[in-house]
Amino acid sequence: MTDRRVARTDASVIGAFERLLDERGYARMTVREILEAADVGRATFYAHFQGKEGVMTAFVAGVIDHVAAPANAEPGHDFTGHEGVAAQVEHALRHVHEHGHAVRALLMGGCSSEFIGALREAVFERIRKATRDDYEARFLTGALVETVVRWVETDFAEDPQALATSYAALAAGVLGP
Amino acid sequence: MTDRRVARTDASVIGAFERLLDERGYARMTVREILEAADVGRATFYAHFQGKEGVMTAFVAGVIDHVAAPANAEPGHDFTGHEGVAAQVEHALRHVHEHGHAVRALLMGGCSSEFIGALREAVFERIRKATRDDYEARFLTGALVETVVRWVETDFAEDPQALATSYAALAAGVLGP
DNA sequence: CCAATTATAGAACAAAGCGTTCGGAAACTT
DNA sequence: AAGTTTCCGAACGCTTTGTTCTATAATTGG
Numbered sequence: 103m104t105d106r107r108v109a110r111t112d113a114s115v116i117g118a119f120e121r122l123l124d125e126r127g128y129a130r131m132t133v134r135e136i137l138e139a140a141d142v143g144r145a146t147f148y149a150h151f152q153g154k155e156g157v158m159t160a161f162v163a164g165v166i167d168h169v170a171a172p173a174n175a176e177p178g179h180d181f182t183g184h185e186g187v188a189a190q191v192e193h194a195l196r197h198v199h200e201h202g203h204a205v206r207a208l209l210m211g212g213c214s215s216e217f218i219g220a221l222r223e224a225v226f227e228r229i230r231k232a233t234r235d236d237y238e239a240r241f242l243t244g245a246l247v248e249t250v251v252r253w254v255e256t257d258f259a260e261d262p263q264a265l266a267t268s269y270a271a272l273a274a275g276v277l278g279p
Numbered sequence: 280m281t282d283r284r285v286a287r288t289d290a291s292v293i294g295a296f297e298r299l300l301d302e303r304g305y306a307r308m309t310v311r312e313i314l315e316a317a318d319v320g321r322a323t324f325y326a327h328f329q330g331k332e333g334v335m336t337a338f339v340a341g342v343i344d345h346v347a348a349p350a351n352a353e354p355g356h357d358f359t360g361h362e363g364v365a366a367q368v369e370h371a372l373r374h375v376h377e378h379g380h381a382v383r384a385l386l387m388g389g390c391s392s393e394f395i396g397a398l399r400e401a402v403f404e405r406i407r408k409a410t411r412d413d414y415e416a417r418f419l420t421g422a423l424v425e426t427v428v429r430w431v432e433t434d435f436a437e438d439p440q441a442l443a444t445s446y447a448a449l450a451a452g453v454l455g456p
Numbered sequence: 457c458c459a460a461t462t463a464t465a466g467a468a469c470a471a472a473g474c475g476t477t478c479g480g481a482a483a484c485t486t
Numbered sequence: 487a488a489g490t491t492t493c494c495g496a497a498c499g500c501t502t503t504g505t506t507c508t509a510t511a512a513t514t515g516g
Contacts, residue, residue: 105513107463132502143465148504215391222425237442241449244425245418248399252417265414272418275452282484284492309473320494325475 112150114140116164119157124203127211128158158208162216165205168197170224187273190228191246192266198250199258206254214251221247233277242273289327291317293341296334301380304388305335335385339393342382345374347401364450367405368423369443375427376435383431391428398424410454419450 118140122131133154137147151157198205208217225246230239249269253260295317299308310331314324328334375382385394402423407416426446430437 105463107512111464133504134502144504145466145506146464149463153504209392212392214395215386215389218391218395237445238449240425240429241422241446244423245421247425248417248421268414269418272415272453275455276449278452282491284483288493310475311473321475322477322495323493326492330475 108150111142111146112160115142115147115151115157116161118142119161120201120204123161123207123211127207128154128213129211158213158216161204162208162220165198165201165217166220166224168200169194169221170228171197185270187232188263188266188270191249191269192262194225195250195253195262195266198254199262202254202258206257209251209254218247218251221250238276242276245269245272285327288319288323289337292319292324292328292334293338295319296338297378297381300338300384300388304384305331305390306388335390335393338381339385339397342375342378342394343397343401345377346371346398347405348374362447364409365440365443365447368426368446369439371402372427372430372439372443375431376439379431379435383434386428386431395424395428398427415453419453422446422449 115136118136119131122136122139131154133147134144136154136157137144151160205217208214222243226239226243229242229246230236233239233242246269249265253262253265292313295313296308299313299316308331310324311321313331313334314321328337382394385391399420403416403420406419406423407413410416410419423446426442430439430442
């Protein structure tokens with residue numbers, strides 16, 4: 103193992119990025135400001151990340167990791183069967199909510215591509231296993247991503263459980279008889 | 280009426296933007312290059328648009344206008360009823376295809392937010408009229424946007440009509456009995 | 457405990473873009 | 487033909503970027 107300092111520095115940068123994302127938004131944030139908030143030198147930064155975009159990528163990857171983490175691995179839950187869909191969706195929504203403000207700033211600040219792209223991939227991978235048709239999976243993926251995005255945009259107004267239930271119900275209609 | 284020169288200049292800029300979007304992508308394109316290709320002065324440009332982003336916004340608005348233009352207004356078509364859904368979707372797909380390469384460059388170049396955002400709004404507005412539930416409309420909007428984005432990303436590999444038919448079939452399952 | 461390795465900080469640097477401003481030329485209007 | 491509007495080209499100041507270099511501090515290993 104090399105050093106924990108590197109991980110610590112990276113975490114500090116990503117943390118500062120998330121904070122500034124919430125306060126000012128992606129566009130109104132300069133690399134220098136991030137580093138000032140993170141107490142990290144410029145030279146160090148450019149040795150770790152590929153510019154501001156690199157930080158965003160890392161941040162998004164972290165969030166998606168949580169969202170798409172095998173829901174099955176959660177202890178004490180049964181994620182199979184029909185109402186398993188609702189449970190999984192609710193699980194993902196709760197993890198998105200953890201980084202709620204920052205994700206919201208990302209989406210509203212014109213930087214949705216990164217987050218949505220990663221979300222699409224992760225969600226599709228999961229849903230695909232429960233469908234026969236590839237397009238069926240795409241269809242359901244789109245619906246779910248829209249649900250999440252909408253939810254974030256409206257500042258998490260709706261109840262995660264209710265949303266998940268609604269989604270599962272309509273999805274059942276798609277998956278058919 | 281003031282002058283047609285303004286409109287002509289704007290169109291020239293947007294046209295050059297679309298061309299460069301196809302060739303180099305949004306990020307690898309500078310304002311100076313756009314204006315050189317458009318034969319427009321810098322001072323003029325900044326009097327008409329709000330920077331590069333402003334041009335993108337205008338470009339996207341133009342595309343969306345076509346996509347979401349009242350399909351009912353098309354002569355010789357009946358867009359009501361069940362297979363009307365498929366017809367409308369196919370109509371929208373064909374209009375997206377008109378600006379295919381540029382839209383693709385926009386999506387792949389990390390600038391999907393603008394286009395997808397506009398598309399979501401336009402599509403939702405349409406779909407909402409055919410549903411009782413607001414969430415139902417969101418669900419179907421998400422599925423359709425995913426269809427379009429996927430289609431663009433895969434370089435329009437699939438047949439528009441087939442895609443539209445698939446969508447209509449699954450949507451029928453959602454709209455239920 | 458000292459030496460070698462590795463991470464970091466800080467400053468200075470060149471390069472690239474941006475957005476604005478100003479005078480003058482060109483085009484349209486009446 | 488005079489007046490109004492649009493356009494151009496050049497110049498300017500400013501911000502941000504990413505790199506490089508030197509020196510300091512922390513970690514590791516003998």
